[in-house]
Amino acid sequence: MSARRAVITGIGVVAPGGIGTKAFWSLLTDGRTATRPISLFDASDFRSRVAAECDFDAEAEGLTALEARTLDRAAQFAAVCADQALADSGLDVTTVRPHRFGVTIGSAVGASTGLENEYLALSQHGRNWVVDSAPAAERLREHLVPSSFAAHVARRSGAQGPVATVSTGCTSGLDAVGHAVALIEEGTTDVMLAGASDAPITPITVACFDSIKATTPENDDPEHASRPFDRDRKGFVLGEGAAVFVLEEYGSALRRGAHIYGEIAGFATRSNAYHMTGLRPDGRELAEAARVALSRARMAATGVDYVNAHGSGTKQNDRHETAAVKAALGRHAYDVPVSSIKSMIGHSLGAIGSLEIAACALALEHQVVPPTANLRTADPECDLDYVPVTAREARLDGVLTLGSGFGGFQSAMVLSKPGRAA
Amino acid sequence: MSTTVSESTVQAGSGCPEQPAAEALITGIGMLAPNGAHTEEIWANVLAGRTGIRPVSRFRPKGPVRLAGEVADDAFLQAVPSRLRAQTDRWTQMAVAASDAALEDAGLADAGTRPYDPFDMAVITASSSGGNEFGQRELSRLWTEGPQRVSVYQSIAWFYAATTGQLSIRHGMQGPCGVVVADQAGGLDALAQARRVLRSGTGLVLTGGMEAPLSPYALTCLDSDGTVSHATDPARAYLPFHEGATGWVPGEGGAILVVEESTAARSRAVPHVYGRLAGHAATFDSPSAPPGSGLLAAAGAALEDAGVEPSRVDVVFADAAGVRSQDEAEIRVLTELFGPRGVPVTAPKTMTGRLNAGGGPLDVALAVLAMRDGVIPPTVLPAEPAPTHPLDLVTGRPRTAAIRTALVLARGAGGFNSAVVLTQAY
Numbered sequence: 001m002s003a004r005r006a007v008i009t010g011i012g013v014v015a016p017g018g019i020g021t022k023a024f025w026s027l028l029t030d031g032r033t034a035t036r037p038i039s040l041f042d043a044s045d046f047r048s049r050v051a052a053e054c055d056f057d058a059e060a061e062g063l064t065a066l067e068a069r070t071l072d073r074a075a076q077f078a079a080v081c082a083d084q085a086l087a088d089s090g091l092d093v094t095t096v097r098p099h100r101f102g103v104t105i106g107s108a109v110g111a112s113t114g115l116e117n118e119y120l121a122l123s124q125h126g127r128n129w130v131v132d133s134a135p136a137a138e139r140l141r142e143h144l145v146p147s148s149f150a151a152h153v154a155r156r157s158g159a160q161g162p163v164a165t166v167s168t169g170c171t172s173g174l175d176a177v178g179h180a181v182a183l184i185e186e187g188t189t190d191v192m193l194a195g196a197s198d199a200p201i202t203p204i205t206v207a208c209f210d211s212i213k214a215t216t217p218e219n220d221d222p223e224h225a226s227r228p229f230d231r232d233r234k235g236f237v238l239g240e241g242a243a244v245f246v247l248e249e250y251g252s253a254l255r256r257g258a259h260i261y262g263e264i265a266g267f268a269t270r271s272n273a274y275h276m277t278g279l280r281p282d283g284r285e286l287a288e289a290a291r292v293a294l295s296r297a298r299m300a301a302t303g304v305d306y307v308n309a310h311g312s313g314t315k316q317n318d319r320h321e322t323a324a325v326k327a328a329l330g331r332h333a334y335d336v337p338v339s340s341i342k343s344m345i346g347h348s349l350g351a352i353g354s355l356e357i358a359a360c361a362l363a364l365e366h367q368v369v370p371p372t373a374n375l376r377t378a379d380p381e382c383d384l385d386y387v388p389v390t391a392r393e394a395r396l397d398g399v400l401t402l403g404s405g406f407g408g409f410q411s412a413m414v415l416s417k418p419g420r421a422a
Numbered sequence: 423m424s425t426t427v428s429e430s431t432v433q434a435g436s437g438c439p440e441q442p443a444a445e446a447l448i449t450g451i452g453m454l455a456p457n458g459a460h461t462e463e464i465w466a467n468v469l470a471g472r473t474g475i476r477p478v479s480r481f482r483p484k485g486p487v488r489l490a491g492e493v494a495d496d497a498f499l500q501a502v503p504s505r506l507r508a509q510t511d512r513w514t515q516m517a518v519a520a521s522d523a524a525l526e527d528a529g530l531a532d533a534g535t536r537p538y539d540p541f542d543m544a545v546i547t548a549s550s551s552g553g554n555e556f557g558q559r560e561l562s563r564l565w566t567e568g569p570q571r572v573s574v575y576q577s578i579a580w581f582y583a584a585t586t587g588q589l590s591i592r593h594g595m596q597g598p599c600g601v602v603v604a605d606q607a608g609g610l611d612a613l614a615q616a617r618r619v620l621r622s623g624t625g626l627v628l629t630g631g632m633e634a635p636l637s638p639y640a641l642t643c644l645d646s647d648g649t650v651s652h653a654t655d656p657a658r659a660y661l662p663f664h665e666g667a668t669g670w671v672p673g674e675g676g677a678i679l680v681v682e683e684s685t686a687a688r689s690r691a692v693p694h695v696y697g698r699l700a701g702h703a704a705t706f707d708s709p710s711a712p713p714g715s716g717l718l719a720a721a722g723a724a725l726e727d728a729g730v731e732p733s734r735v736d737v738v739f740a741d742a743a744g745v746r747s748q749d750e751a752e753i754r755v756l757t758e759l760f761g762p763r764g765v766p767v768t769a770p771k772t773m774t775g776r777l778n779a780g781g782g783p784l785d786v787a788l789a790v791l792a793m794r795d796g797v798i799p800p801t802v803l804p805a806e807p808a809p810t811h812p813l814d815l816v817t818g819r820p821r822t823a824a825i826r827t828a829l830v831l832a833r834g835a836g837g838f839n840s841a842v843v844l845t846q847a848y
Binding site: 045046047098099102103108109110115116119120122123125126127129130131132133134137138139140141142143144145146147148150151152154155158159160161162163164165166167168169172175179182186203204206207208209210211212214268269270271272273274275276277285288405406407408409 | 481482483484485486487509540541544545549550551552557558560561562563564565566568569570572573574576577578580581582583584586587588590591593594595596597598599600601602603604605608611615618635638639640641642643644645646647648703704705706707708709711716719723778834835836837838
């Protein structure tokens with residue numbers, strides 16, 4: 001078949017528990033958790049005081065002192081991941097026509113870390129409504145407009161094709177990669193750096209989830225705070241991080257002898273048009289996204305060997321998602337392993353979708369399903385195989401990853417082993 | 423120095439041959455601008471050269487930015503139910519009003535009569551900076567009153583996806599929704615994404631961009647890179663392509679458009695077909711490439727995508743940065759593509775300020791109104807440019823002209839370039 005297809009040839013990861021794909025995959029397959037008391041700021045006045053933080057030193061990861069000083073934390077994550085992904089791919093970008101090389105970076109809350117810090121400095125800790133621009137940092141405009149994330153990755157890598165940030169809340173990490181895949185498939189680009197980054201462990205973002213009681217209030221046992229699908233879960237645990245991929249057109253990746261982790265065979269997004277934070281219990285829009293993604297991948301429900309769940313660990317999500325998996329996969333839903341890596345690395349908002357794609361690509365590579373950590377007793381209304389506690393070897397040819405977020409966005413992506421006849 | 427990138431190095435996003443050649447038709451317009459509350463008012467004021475740039479009135483600025491294009495609250499608030507007002511920033515409220523107007527204009531105000539399944543309708547907007555005023559208020563509250571005082575709506579009002587999410591709920595649109603951020607270029611990229619999802623089977627997309635960057639903190643952020651005008655005379659504050667250029671004036675507003683797949687649109691006997699989104703391309707500036715080469719590549723590829731020779735372009739809605747070096751780069755691009763003074767060029771944004779994510783969609787809306795009425799709206803400058811000016815800039819009075827093809831350009835801070843080609847649809 002002649003249609004253009006997009007494959008993953010390089011992966012970069014900054015995640016709680018470790019930088020790089022090796023540390024990431026070892027954490028996930030060991031079933032270890034990276035959730036801990038918040039150390040990035042003094043969270044003692046907050047309801048939820050646990051998070052999955054990254055131990056990240058920008059200069060040690062190869063950024064310049066200037067980048068370390070002026071870029072928002074999430075922009076730094078994205079830049080480091082892009083470097084890793086390019087190195088991993090072995091692609092010599094000077095061989096790519098620059099206008100056929102693009103960048104899409106997802107982010108839910110953009111440079112909110114930098115924006116909050118700078119606001120405090122300019123406003124006398126929030127006391128002055130009217131702030132003066134005279135003492136403002138020169139790069140403050142880059143914090144305001146998160147297209148700066150994609151721009152920075154493009155400048156560093158030499159991409160001169162379509163460059164954009166995609167910001168659809170908690171599905172940004174799937175949608176940004178889906179957008180990049182569409183550009184390759186339609187023939188606009190040959191190579192994309194695509195992924196997502198968020199660094200939301202900041203007072204304002206912790207407070208905004210506190211105020212709606214979406215995050216867990218259980219602060220005494222941080223390692224076990226993120227419990228998707230468990231009867232005793234109390235809400236999600238905030239995380240941070242990034243993942244960026246080198247995506248290439250399949251034929252040219254083959255020709256240069258690239259290592260191919262997998263093909264992004266299908267993607268779809270739908271909206272529930274129901275509520276900004278609420279979900280319809282039947283999961284019909286997420287199910288529709290999954291069905292369309294499978295249909296674009298020309299894959300039957302029974303071709304799905306693993307479902308990487310959104311699995312945020314809120315009661316509403318876990319039940320909504322369980323219903324959606326059943327609606328999309330039918331009887332096969334009961335036979336397929338379903339797990340949530342948020343149990344280990346928390347929910348990094350827009351970034352998590354790309355971190356989950358990375359987990360899926362590595363699962364295809366290693367033929368191992370990462371577990372749902374901390375799952376002791378499943379919610380009786382969640383009756384699928386959630387791969388509790390321990391990773392599992394399995395034959396994996398097709399995997400489905402799901403995302404669901406504020407604003408009603410519901411996204412699904414299908415990855416498959418490279419070279420599958422479609 | 424002439425630019426060296428040939429437009430042919432960018433392949434147009436024209437799709438695989440096997441994809442159906444669905445056309446994206448603009449069938450409804452909703453707009454808000456500093457110089458008007460609705461489409462016909464804005465259009466009349468733009469043709470008359472009436473500016474909406476004035477001293478900032480929503481607060482008393484301490485910093486050096488004194489002028490902006492503010493949208494009056496009356497222009498949009500009544501369209502927003504009180505419950506929704508509490509949950510949303512001004513930016514989303516403006517988009518609600520404009521989206522209502524766009525659907526009404528398309529003859530689709532009544533949700534019950536829309537001939538589309540909810541999964542076949544989508545919302546794709548651009549946002550540059552999210553819910554600024556709401557976000558600043560909650561940041562202040564957090565740090566002066568404590569985390570318990572932060573609004574329960576902060577998580578859904580501040581983030582960049584708020585507008586698309588609220589519009590999808592308000593209008594019951596469940597198709598492939600999206601949010602694109604590419605600063606001022608993002609508004610055009612959102613329209614391109616709308617066309618992309620129409621090609622993959624969606625019937626209708628509500629698309630465009632809106633921006634409200636005039637909270638004190640957001641304005642401070644914008645001013646930080648040294649390109650915003652500090653002038654105090656509204657008539658001399660934003661002078662693109664002019665020797666007196668001192669930067670750009672930020673403004674509020676934008677446009678939300680109804681874009682429909684052509685077969686579906688024609689089968690429902692749409693009230694208007696304003697024009698066709700015929701071509702698009704986006705590029706990013708390499709720091710080492712000659713200034714303007716990225717914009718030239720984008721414009722050339724968008725024309726190629728549309729299958730239009732430069733000689734057939736009847737008007738260019740310029741990016742018009744108002745910053746000398748960027749204006750010079752754009753002049754070189756237009757000269758290279760069209761020859762010296764080879765095409766009428768206009769920048770009605772001299773009357774609204776630059777609207778970031780809203781700017782491109784507003785220019786697209788004005789361009790299709792120009793097609794409808796056979797008239798090019800003017801660029802407002804203090805004096806007629808000299809006859810030796812390198813651009814055929816339409817200034818002073820509107821210019822009568824048959825317009826079948828228009829090119830709209832936008833550049834975003836950091837190196838983003840986007841170009842859209844619009845053609846008349848019959």
